[in-house]
Amino acid sequence: MRNPATLKKISDHLSVSISTVSRALKDHQDVSPETKRRVKELAEMLDYEPNSFAINLRKKHSDLFAVIVPEISSYFYHSFIEAVEEEARLKGFSIMILQSRNNPELESNNLRLCRYNHVAGVFIAVNNSSENHPAFKKMEDWDIPMVFFDKVPAEGNFNKVCMADEQAGALSAEKIVQKGHQHFIAVMGSPSMSITIGRENGIRTYLSKYAPGVTFDCLYVDHGEKVETLLDRYSNSELQGKLLFSMSDEILCGIIPFLNQRGLKLPADISLLTISNGFLPRLFSPQVCYIETNGNKLGKMAFNRMSEILDGKKVVCERLLDCEYFSGGSM
Amino acid sequence: MRNPATLKKISDHLSVSISTVSRALKDHQDVSPETKRRVKELAEMLDYEPNSFAINLRKKHSDLFAVIVPEISSYFYHSFIEAVEEEARLKGFSIMILQSRNNPELESNNLRLCRYNHVAGVFIAVNNSSENHPAFKKMEDWDIPMVFFDKVPAEGNFNKVCMADEQAGALSAEKIVQKGHQHFIAVMGSPSMSITIGRENGIRTYLSKYAPGVTFDCLYVDHGEKVETLLDRYSNSELQGKLLFSMSDEILCGIIPFLNQRGLKLPADISLLTISNGFLPRLFSPQVCYIETNGNKLGKMAFNRMSEILDGKKVVCERLLDCEYFSGGSM
DNA sequence: CTGAAAGCGCTTACAG
DNA sequence: CTGAAAGCGCTTACAG
Numbered sequence: 001m002r003n004p005a006t007l008k009k010i011s012d013h014l015s016v017s018i019s020t021v022s023r024a025l026k027d028h029q030d031v032s033p034e035t036k037r038r039v040k041e042l043a044e045m046l047d048y049e050p051n052s053f054a055i056n057l058r059k060k061h062s063d064l065f066a067v068i069v070p071e072i073s074s075y076f077y078h079s080f081i082e083a084v085e086e087e088a089r090l091k092g093f094s095i096m097i098l099q100s101r102n103n104p105e106l107e108s109n110n111l112r113l114c115r116y117n118h119v120a121g122v123f124i125a126v127n128n129s130s131e132n133h134p135a136f137k138k139m140e141d142w143d144i145p146m147v148f149f150d151k152v153p154a155e156g157n158f159n160k161v162c163m164a165d166e167q168a169g170a171l172s173a174e175k176i177v178q179k180g181h182q183h184f185i186a187v188m189g190s191p192s193m194s195i196t197i198g199r200e201n202g203i204r205t206y207l208s209k210y211a212p213g214v215t216f217d218c219l220y221v222d223h224g225e226k227v228e229t230l231l232d233r234y235s236n237s238e239l240q241g242k243l244l245f246s247m248s249d250e251i252l253c254g255i256i257p258f259l260n261q262r263g264l265k266l267p268a269d270i271s272l273l274t275i276s277n278g279f280l281p282r283l284f285s286p287q288v289c290y291i292e293t294n295g296n297k298l299g300k301m302a303f304n305r306m307s308e309i310l311d312g313k314k315v316v317c318e319r320l321l322d323c324e325y326f327s328g329g330s331m
Numbered sequence: 332m333r334n335p336a337t338l339k340k341i342s343d344h345l346s347v348s349i350s351t352v353s354r355a356l357k358d359h360q361d362v363s364p365e366t367k368r369r370v371k372e373l374a375e376m377l378d379y380e381p382n383s384f385a386i387n388l389r390k391k392h393s394d395l396f397a398v399i400v401p402e403i404s405s406y407f408y409h410s411f412i413e414a415v416e417e418e419a420r421l422k423g424f425s426i427m428i429l430q431s432r433n434n435p436e437l438e439s440n441n442l443r444l445c446r447y448n449h450v451a452g453v454f455i456a457v458n459n460s461s462e463n464h465p466a467f468k469k470m471e472d473w474d475i476p477m478v479f480f481d482k483v484p485a486e487g488n489f490n491k492v493c494m495a496d497e498q499a500g501a502l503s504a505e506k507i508v509q510k511g512h513q514h515f516i517a518v519m520g521s522p523s524m525s526i527t528i529g530r531e532n533g534i535r536t537y538l539s540k541y542a543p544g545v546t547f548d549c550l551y552v553d554h555g556e557k558v559e560t561l562l563d564r565y566s567n568s569e570l571q572g573k574l575l576f577s578m579s580d581e582i583l584c585g586i587i588p589f590l591n592q593r594g595l596k597l598p599a600d601i602s603l604l605t606i607s608n609g610f611l612p613r614l615f616s617p618q619v620c621y622i623e624t625n626g627n628k629l630g631k632m633a634f635n636r637m638s639e640i641l642d643g644k645k646v647v648c649e650r651l652l653d654c655e656y657f658s659g660g661s662m
Numbered sequence: 663c664t665g666a667a668a669g670c671g672c673t674t675a676c677a678g
Numbered sequence: 679c680t681g682a683a684a685g686c687g688c689t690t691a692c693a694g
Binding site: 362390 | 683685688
């Protein structure tokens with residue numbers, strides 16, 4: 001390992017003190033122009049790079065944010081991460097990615113890593129399964145700001161940035177009712193997830209208020225069960241003319257092959273509405289109608305919230321990202 | 332900011348020296364069991380966490396790998412990142428993500444960040460545009476191992492881990508020839524990318540060797556041009572019975588809507604073969620035939636190579652990931 | 663304008 | 679079995 005240049009090395013070469021070198025490199029007013037010039041020139045030549053460990057050891061925190069997600073390659077998180085990296089870079093921060101793979105132990109361990117590395121803040125989408133409240137509390141004790149996004153704890157006073165799940169559910173119901181359906185089939189994710197609960201609540205609330213006669217079957221994709229298996233309970237004639245509502249891209253990816261395999265055509269045989277970031281729905285023919293969930297927008301929103309906290313606006317709050325309807329040809 | 336516990340704080344409470352506390356916590360044999368017990372108990376109580384800055388300052392490098400990509404949310408990189416994170420975690424490392432957005436300046440800056448943070452190693456997919464050789468060289472000077480993946484520099488002696496692009500091209504040509512096509516249309520990415528060159532070479536080499544009569548139009552999607560626009564030069568009757576070859580998922584996503592819009596059916600009106608990670612091709616009906624590029628596998632391969640380098644096997648080499656054919660119904 | 667010194671939190675060779 | 683001391687590379691209050 002080549003020895004990287006240090007302030008000491010530069011100071012030795014130039015026969016000035018380390019303090020002077022340090023000051024010269026940061027353009028401190030106390031240093032004479034001539035000294036500055038000599039120091040900077042040599043620093044350049046020696047390929048000097050400050051040492052983050054030494055700097056952070058004094059500052060007691062790093063220029064690193066952590067993003068903790070169940071997994072990176074989901075339909076949504078990578079675009080969230082992309083947006084956060086972008087914003088972070090513009091503000092001089094970098095990001096560390098940690099996956100918790102729906103394993104509470106890993107999640108705790110990831111939070112421990114955040115403490116170990118004294119990150120400036122944590123963006124976290126929590127696991128499906130249990131809620132790691134003690135681990136979350138510990139971050140508070142360490143004064144490491146946390147912004148929960150997408151999958152957030154149902155209980156507890158935390159900073160949250162989410163899709164407006166209830167609104168998305170209500171908007172879905174509204175569109176379904178408008179199309180004249182008296183009954184539909186909703187395919188939802190795990191019933192323990194906050195997003196499932198929110199979206200389903202949105203549907204129920206809307207229906208009970210504006211269309212009490214409309215009913216729906218509610219199927220939950222849980223415990224690794226496949227969408228296809230769940231839907232197999234219906235015969236083609238039972239599905240004829242019906243509407244399928246899909247809670248997410250993940251579920252959409254189960255529904256599409258199912259429809260293909262059954263030979264059901266959109267929208268002649270069956271209608272389809274999904275919640276999605278919009279990428280997949282636009283690839284199909286006809287394009288699938290969707291309510292937009294935008295990972296990039298949510299990432300920017302989360303970053304803004306984090307910036308506010310770092311700037312001192314610490315009062316805990318919950319922000320919602322409004323959703324919009326895209327009209328395809330699937331219903 | 333709550334003051335996190337330090338060795339000093341523990342040593343004060345227990346009236347032992349800092350050295351003893353440090354040794355006790357790492358189960359050093361020199362320390363008496365009784366002292367160990369007391370130290371560990373208090374450390375637990377005080378929620379002690381070692382300080383990575385102090386540790387790394389001594390070790391002179393961190394437990395952090397950097398992954399540098401043009402962008403995270405491409406069809407490929409997020410699964411690569413996912414695999415690297417997974418492997419890294421198992422070995423006690425974390426990963427930092429940096430995007431270079433096809434901007435050479437950003438790329439250099441990201442490499443500077445890697446030096447600043449004394450990362451243990453860098454995984455990098457380079458920009459389309461220019462090649463940043465001076466910046467790459469500098470990393471060598473700093474003895475920071477680099478593993479290039481997917482988009483790699485054409486020149487220079489570097490560790491590379493890639494799809495077998497030539498092989499993928501050749502395999503594609505083989506399948507096309509087998510289906511009896513005398514002429515086809517290849518839709519490729521930017522001609523300056525190593526993967527474009529490799530894949531096209533593979534096709535040409537195969538054809539000149541085994542099927543010299545077979546010809547193809549070669550279209551390049553470059554400078555933000557759209558696939559649809561490129562293909563618009565062909566009338567439906569010109570396309571009838573033809574085969575389209577798509578170099579990547581990105582291009583596939585342009586071709587599919589084009590076919591839908593033109594009302595061309597697979598495989599009756601037109602055939603389609605793509606190179607892909609396999610996710611999208613399997614969603615369509617019929618499923619699109621593809622040659623597999625697997626981001627996860629490539630990530631694991633890259634990590635293995637990195638591990639070898641860290642273990643001392645420093646001799647530069649290039650590894651290729653074999654590709655496989657998946658038979659759908661699109662040709 | 664410049665420098666010596668203390669300190670961030672840790673590890674480890676050395677002495678006892 | 680335990681401790682005092684040096685040192686990793688930097689910044690900054692203090693003294694001159």
